[in-house]
Amino acid sequence: MRSYGKKLTVLILEEAPKEGVIGNAISRLIDELNNSGAIVTVASSYEDCYSILYANTAIDCLMLTSSMSGSQADENDRFYTLIDKLNKRQENVPVFLLAERKKITLSVSRELMAKVDEFVWILEDTPDFIAGRAVAAMQRYRERQLPPLMSALMKYDDVHEYSWAAPGHQGGVGFTKTPAGQRFYSYYGEGLFRTDMGIERGNLGSLLDHTGAFGESEKYAARVFGADRSFSLVTGTSGANRTIMQICMKENTLAICDRNSHKSIEQGLMLSGALPVYMVPTRNRYGIIGPIYPEQMTKAALEATAKANALTQDQAGEMAPYAVLTNCTYDGLCYNAERAQDILAQSCTRLHFDEAWYGYARFNPVYQGHYAMRGEPQSDYQGPTVFATHSTHKLLNALSQASWLHVRNGKDAIDFQRFNQAYMMHATTSPLYAISASNDIAVSQMDGNRGLSLTTEVIREAVDFRQAMGRLHKEYLADCDWFFKPWNAETVTDPTTGKSFAFEEAPAELLVTNQDCWKMHPGDTWHGFKDMPADWCMLDPIKVSILAPGMGDDGKLLDSGVPAALVTQYLGRFGIIPTRTTDFQVMFLFSMGITKGKWATLVNTLLSFKKHYDANTSLVNVLPGLTESFPEMYAEMGLQDLGCKMFAYLKAHNPSEKLNTAYSILPVADVTPRAAFQAIVENKVEMVPSHQLSGRMAANAVIPYPPGIPMLMSGENFGDDSSPQIGYLKSLEVWDREFPGFEHETEGTEVEEGIYHVMCIRR
Numbered sequence: 001m002r003s004y005g006k007k008l009t010v011l012i013l014e015e016a017p018k019e020g021v022i023g024n025a026i027s028r029l030i031d032e033l034n035n036s037g038a039i040v041t042v043a044s045s046y047e048d049c050y051s052i053l054y055a056n057t058a059i060d061c062l063m064l065t066s067s068m069s070g071s072q073a074d075e076n077d078r079f080y081t082l083i084d085k086l087n088k089r090q091e092n093v094p095v096f097l098l099a100e101r102k103k104i105t106l107s108v109s110r111e112l113m114a115k116v117d118e119f120v121w122i123l124e125d126t127p128d129f130i131a132g133r134a135v136a137a138m139q140r141y142r143e144r145q146l147p148p149l150m151s152a153l154m155k156y157d158d159v160h161e162y163s164w165a166a167p168g169h170q171g172g173v174g175f176t177k178t179p180a181g182q183r184f185y186s187y188y189g190e191g192l193f194r195t196d197m198g199i200e201r202g203n204l205g206s207l208l209d210h211t212g213a214f215g216e217s218e219k220y221a222a223r224v225f226g227a228d229r230s231f232s233l234v235t236g237t238s239g240a241n242r243t244i245m246q247i248c249m250k251e252n253t254l255a256i257c258d259r260n261s262h263k264s265i266e267q268g269l270m271l272s273g274a275l276p277v278y279m280v281p282t283r284n285r286y287g288i289i290g291p292i293y294p295e296q297m298t299k300a301a302l303e304a305t306a307k308a309n310a311l312t313q314d315q316a317g318e319m320a321p322y323a324v325l326t327n328c329t330y331d332g333l334c335y336n337a338e339r340a341q342d343i344l345a346q347s348c349t350r351l352h353f354d355e356a357w358y359g360y361a362r363f364n365p366v367y368q369g370h371y372a373m374r375g376e377p378q379s380d381y382q383g384p385t386v387f388a389t390h391s392t393h394k395l396l397n398a399l400s401q402a403s404w405l406h407v408r409n410g411k412d413a414i415d416f417q418r419f420n421q422a423y424m425m426h427a428t429t430s431p432l433y434a435i436s437a438s439n440d441i442a443v444s445q446m447d448g449n450r451g452l453s454l455t456t457e458v459i460r461e462a463v464d465f466r467q468a469m470g471r472l473h474k475e476y477l478a479d480c481d482w483f484f485k486p487w488n489a490e491t492v493t494d495p496t497t498g499k500s501f502a503f504e505e506a507p508a509e510l511l512v513t514n515q516d517c518w519k520m521h522p523g524d525t526w527h528g529f530k531d532m533p534a535d536w537c538m539l540d541p542i543k544v545s546i547l548a549p550g551m552g553d554d555g556k557l558l559d560s561g562v563p564a565a566l567v568t569q570y571l572g573r574f575g576i577i578p579t580r581t582t583d584f585q586v587m588f589l590f591s592m593g594i595t596k597g598k599w600a601t602l603v604n605t606l607l608s609f610k611k612h613y614d615a616n617t618s619l620v621n622v623l624p625g626l627t628e629s630f631p632e633m634y635a636e637m638g639l640q641d642l643g644c645k646m647f648a649y650l651k652a653h654n655p656s657e658k659l660n661t662a663y664s665i666l667p668v669a670d671v672t673p674r675a676a677f678q679a680i681v682e683n684k685v686e687m688v689p690s691h692q693l694s695g696r697m698a699a700n701a702v703i704p705y706p707p708g709i710p711m712l713m714s715g716e717n718f719g720d721d722s723s724p725q726i727g728y729l730k731s732l733e734v735w736d737r738e739f740p741g742f743e744h745e746t747e748g749t750e751v752e753e754g755i756y757h758v759m760c761i762r763r
Contacts, residue, residue, distance in 0.1 A: 008038040008138045012063040013049045013082070025122045026065065026098065032131035038138070046078045053085045059093060060138040062086055065122075066099035076109045083115045088453040092144060094137035096130075098122045148220055149440040152204055152213030153195050153433060166198045166430070195433050207232065207431050208424050214436065221443045224451075225362060226373040227388070227406035229416070231423055234435040237356040238264035239426040240389040240405040241324075242271060247414055247422035248322040248350050249274040251674075254315050256302060256323035256348055259666075260289050260709050262356065263747075265324055266701055269673040270714075274322070275312045276673070277305050281329070283663055284528030285555035286487070286547065287582040287656050288331045289707055291529075291537045294339065299346040311669055321412060323348035327371070328358045330580065330707060331587065332543025333520075334370040336536050345384045349412035352387040357589075358540070359390030359404065359442075363451030366459065366515050370538055377408055385410040395542075395591050397445055398438040454592055456512060462542045462590040463511045465599040469546060470504030472603070482562070484606055487545040487585070490526050492517040511541070525553055542590040546606075550647060551584045557654070562613065563646040565742050566639070569623060570609045576602055580706045583656045616640040630740050649738060655731040659704065659711065661724035667716040670697045671761070676714035679761045687750060687757040690729045693718045696760040703747040704728070712748075718758075729756040 010033055014026065033040050038060075043049035052059075064079050083095055094117045097108070108116075117137065120130050146154065168174055172193025175181035185193065197204075205212015214232065221230040233239050245268025249255055255274035257265060260281040269276055279297060282290035295301060306316035323344050328334035337353065344351055353372035355361070361371035372388035388406045392398035407419075445454060466486040476483040486503075493500045494510055501507070503517075511517050518538045520527045527539070550561015561584065568581040580587040588602070612622050616638035620627045627634045634642065650656075671679075676699050679685055685699045697717050701710040702725065712718065712725050719725070729749065736743050737754055750757045 008036075008060045008135065008142075009058065010038050010040045010061045010063060010134065010138075011049065011052060011057075011059045012040060012042045012065065013046070014042055014065045015045055022122060025127065028127035029098075029122075029130055032127045033134065036131055036135050038135065046082070049082055050085060053082060056089050059086075059090065060141055061094050061096065061134050063096045063098055063120075063134070064116075066097060073109075076112045080109075080112050080115060083112075087115075088449050091448050091450070092141060094118065094134070094141055096120050096134060096137075147440040147444040148216035149213045150437045150444075152216075153437055156195075156197075156204060167196055169193060169196070171196075192434055195437070197433060199429060199431070207234075207436060208420075208427055208429065210420070217436070217440045217443075220440070221404055222406070224443050224447050225388075225390075225404065225406050226376050226408075228377045228409045229407045231405040231407075232436055232439045233403040233405060233426075234401050234428060234431045234439075235403070235426055236393075236401050237354070237389045237391040237403045238262070238267070240403050241265055241352075241354060242268045243405065243422045243426045244352050244387050244389070245269070245274070245322065245324075246271050246425065247419055248272075248352075252315070253322075254306065254312065254318055254320040256320050256344065258292060258324055258326045258354075259663075260292075260326050260329060261324060262326070262354060263701060263703065263710070265354070266673050266710065266713060270677045271674075273672065273674045275315060276669075276713075277302055277309070277312055277320070278666055279305075280664065280666060282529050283660050285551055285553075286528065286545075286585045287659060287707065288487075288528070288545070288585065289329050289333070289663075289709065290331075290527075290532075291329070291333055291335055292325070293531070294343055294533055294536065297340065297343045297347075302347050305666075309669060311672060320348040322350050322352065324352040324354055327353045327355055328361075328540050328543070330357065330709075331545065332540035334358070334361070334367065334538050334540055336369055336538075337371055338369050338374060339536065341383065341386070348384060349410075350385045350387070352389070355388050356391040356403075357394050357543075359392060359394070359396045360446070360451070360455050360458075363446050364455040364459065366513060366518070366541065367538075368515060373406055373408060381408070381410050383410045385413045392439050392442045395589065396442040397592055398442040399435045401432075402435050402439040402442065404439065404443075458590050458592055458594065459512050459541045460508065461594050461596065461599060462544055463508055464596070465590070465603070466541075466544060467504045467506075467508070467511075468599075468603055469606075470502075472607075474502075474504060482549045483610060484546040484548055484567075484586075487547050488526070488539060489517060489524065528553075528555075543587065544590060545585050545587045548584045548586070550650075557647075557651050560644070561647045561650075562643055563650060565739075566643050566646060567606075567609060569626065569742065570612075570639075571602075571605060573623060573625070574605050576605055580708075582706050583650055613639050613643060626741050633740060646739065646742075649735060653731045653734060655728055655735070658724045658728040658731060662711040662728055663709075665724075667712055667719060667725070669713070669716050671715040673714045676700070676761060680759070684762045685759050686762055687752075688760045689752075690726060690733065690756045690758075693726050693729075693758060693760070694721045694723065695719075696758075696763075698748070699759045699761045700748045702729075702749060702758060705745040705747065710748075729758075732756060 030040050043052060086093055096118045097116045098120045172185050172190060175185040199206055205214040207214045210218055218230045218232055241264040249272040251273030253274050255276050257276045257278050259278045279292045281292045284290060303317045306312040325340060327337060341351055355372060361367040362373055372386055386408045390404045392402040392404055393400045466488055469486045473483045473485040489503055491500050492503055492506050495516060518541055520532050520537045522532050522534050548562040548564050548567060550558055552558050564581050564584050564586050567586055568578055578586045579589045619634045619637050619639060622639050680699050688696050698712050698714055700714050702712040703710050732744055733754055733756060
């Protein structure tokens with residue numbers, strides 16, 4: 001019996017132990033299943049059975065024993081509920097109904113009959129025959145259960161080959177020859193090493209040629225994600241983005257680029273030599289990056305932007321072979337992708353949605369219309385060719401480096417042979433098959449009912465957390481006290497009844513299923529984006545920001561506040577790591593691995609922070625690592641003392657205002673990103689301190705974290721002494737001196753003796 005990694009598992013519901021011949025028959029059936037190598041779990045009540053299924057315990061067969069009372073409407077309903085729960089995550093698991101033949105046909109509803117795979121006459125068929133039928137059904141289920149590549153890898157592992165090819169560890173054996181290697185082998189397990197093979201295994205196909213099981217895996221992904229073609233990558237979405245850009249453009253062609261983009265987009269500009277025409281996104285008072293407004297995407301606006309840049313003015317008005325839009329943003333803002341595509345189609349023939357953090361959107365109706373691969377491919381489609389790139393390892397379930405690149409062909413489509421040349425340039429001839437297999441599994445988890453079930457569960461957890469935080473904020477506010485509040489709409493409306501609710505009191509089902517609860521409506525004050533167009537942008541429910549007090553609705557700092565950097569430092573002591581922190585914002589990503597216990601612990605820790613902050617507990621007690629590292633600075637301070645000092649700095653220097661200004665303008669581009677990189681290659685660069693950056697040209701992008709997007713691209717000029725980019729770096733120098741242990745990360749800079757230096761092109 002092929003096990004595919006674990007024994008077959010059977011769950012039997014036996015609500016009341018059967019006596020006599022029926023009880024003996026069920027006991028013998030359990031014995032036969034055990035003898036067949038299966039693991040049998042018996043649930044003695046409906047509640048226990050439901051709990052097992054609710055916990056998503058993987059099973060291969062569900063057996064339901066009828067009470068055989070002759071009046072079983074309630075039993076039918078219970079069985080139907082159990083099967084429905086099972087199918088939300090584990091479709092096609094065989095379901096057996098065990099009963100007496102003479103009564104079963106009288107008592108089973110049509111709805112239940114449609115859900116059951118086999119009826120078993122417990123007194124007429126022998127236990128070994130029933131067990132044999134069950135094992136055969138489970139094996140067929142196992143054969144269908146795994147996606148193409150994972151299935152092929154596990155079958156190949158059963159061959160137990162003697163290989164004379166790379167990799168040299170030969171299924172992990174090489175690691176076992178030293179103590180350190182043995183520990184490494186033991187830690188990761190045999191399966192990883194047995195499936196780490198070279199690309200010469202022809203019967204598995206090839207990642208680079210997209211043949212065999214690899215090709216089938218990509219066809220499967222294309223079907224599930226609604227693409228004409230999908231490509232599996234082990235080089236992350238960075239590799240996917242560079243692949244698209246290198247095949248779409250050549251030197252001195254226009255590239256319409258979202259300024260809010262990952263550094264791989266700049267790398268694509270360096271590789272291709274394309275000339276960027278930038279679109280500038282909005283930012284709100286908290287430094288949260290918002291959408292590019294539609295008026296910036298129009299053909300006239302993009303032509304005007306190109307004319308204003310000496311590098312692109314000669315090409316202004318030309319149709320661009322490529323445009324890229326980040327969707328959703330790192331802060332969780334999602335475009336109406338259908339509208340954005342229609343507008344940009346007037347200026348480009350190919351449109352790339354960088355959806356690295358957003359691969360799940362297609363599988364939940366709350367995101368309808370707000371992602372790239374909408375609907376299904378159409379043979380008469382006349383729009384631009386559309387690309388979508390997904391970091392499968394970020395918010396789907398795959399190993400790091402796993403990524404998908406999806407293509408829907410339209411205008412200026414690129415044939416497979418040409419596209420694959422760029423793909424191979426950014427791929428590897430030695431992929432770790434476990435990464436590719438995890439990509440395959442990530443697709444299978446989104447297929448069918450599973451995608452809706454998994455994404456709904458994540459949204460529900462995020463909604464529960466938001467509402468818990470909202471209720472706590474409201475309670476403290478009623479007592480004229482402070483607490484953190486979630487960044488989302490403050491009131492929502494049920495479209496079916498017209499009734500409005502405070503967000504924290506709204507029915508959870510409304511928030512989980514109704515997209516309008518997450519749309520950023522014009523005139524809403526909560527989101528802080530002035531002149532937000534109607535039906536243009538929504539907030540992703542699972543990207544949760546909480547706001548610390550200190551910022552007014554007008555964007556001005558209040559008289560007092562709680563700096564978010566201090567909150568994040570406190571959370572880190574308890575092993576809670578947010579994904580992003582600004583002056584008054586702390587952001588958390590809700591993924592499929594989040595549980596109620598995990599976010600409830602977060603709430604408790606935030607309450608604990610408030611208790612210690614209000615009591616001004618000594619930093620020696622609440623942040624001992626900080627005081628041990630910098631005793632002369634912090635040993636005599638309390639938590640609130642430090643918070644007040646930080647707030648005073650923010651009030652005096654307002655780095656967020658400088659950063660907002662830096663992101664709101666387009667610096668002058670003296671040379672292209674490619675030319676700037678060539679200066680690095682030729683060593684025509686030098687490190688320049690912040691007080692000498694006036695008039696200098698950056699050789700590399702300057703990227704503050706947060707938000708992790710460039711405030712200056714390579715080849716752009718800092719400008720004069722009033723430059724907000726220079727002002728921001730100088731404000732960081734003051735912060736770093738006053739608050740050691742809280743330094744910011746700014747990629748593209750080096751700090752020497754407290755002064756920020758940037759690599760600039762020599763004059």
